[in-house]
């Protein structure tokens with residue numbers, strides 16, 4: 001039968017990695033070249049139909065700037081899912097993504113579905129992080145991995161859909 005599932009989802013990652021852009025693409029189908037840096041966090045919701053269930057994502061788009069780090073637990077506590085975002089053209093953002101994974105593994109909900117998003121996949125000429133390296137890292141740490149582009153929409157719906165499929169069915 002039909003099931004309605006509410007799922008709190010948090011996005012974490014370096015400033016400029018593209019968290020807000022991924023959410024804007026997923027929720028509104030839009031992209032802006034000069035997206036403003038998030039202050040604190042922003043809330044969105046979006047519903048997806050997956051198999052026989054309807055998943056309503058309650059999305060917390062956090063601010064990547066270091067001064068907001070101490071707020072993060074408010075957003076990931078109790079979250080059913082997390083997308084950890086880095087920018088494939090920025091090695092430091094990948095290193096920071098691994099720190100977020102460690103923090104979630106230590107402090108987050110143990111059943112959390114975690115996705116690693118290598119964003120800005122449209123900027124292939126500027127790539128600094130190999131997809132293979134991220135894939136291996138994700139596999140070793142129990143995340144699933146996709147390269148995404150908020151700009152071209154590549155894999156944006158797909159990553160949310162993949163999360164929805166992996167959520168525990170109550």
Ligand code: GTP
Pocket residue numbers: 013014015016017018019020021022032033034035036037038039062063064065119120121122123148149150151152
């Ligand atoms: P904070 O809110 O500061 O933590 O940053 P954020 O992770 O939310 O990044 P944001 O979505 O604001 O994106 C930063 C910049 O990268 C913006 O100028 C976006 O237009 C750009 N951007 C985001 N995603 C992509 C992408 O997939 N491709 C390209 N080329 N640019 C992108």
Ligand code: MG
Pocket residue numbers: 019020021036037038061062063064
């Ligand atoms: Mg933002």
